Amino acid sequence: MxxxxxxxxxxxxxxxxxxxxxxxETVDTIMWIAIFIVVVGGIGMLFRDTVTQxxxxxxxxxxx
Numbered sequence: 001m002x003x004x005x006x007x008x009x010x011x012x013x014x015x016x017x018x019x020x021x022x023x024x025e026t027v028d029t030i031m032w033i034a035i036f037i038v039v040v041g042g043i044g045m046l047f048r049d050t051v052t053q054x055x056x057x058x059x060x061x062x063x064x
Contacts, residue, residue, distance in 0.1 A: 044051070
């Protein structure tokens with residue numbers, strides 16, 4: 001088990017040395033997702049009262 005762990009660590013270190021930009025695409029994707037969440041959250045904060053009033057005005061009837 002330790003031999004396998006050492007081999008995996010060595011493989012990971014070799015991959016990082018060969019390609020130092022390894023994972024940059026993932027970081028870019030995560031950053032865009034974070035920016036999207038912040039922007040949508042900011043817009044939600046601006047219209048919070050309007051959205052709350054809309055959802056409170058909805059009436060659901062079961063039909064009994």
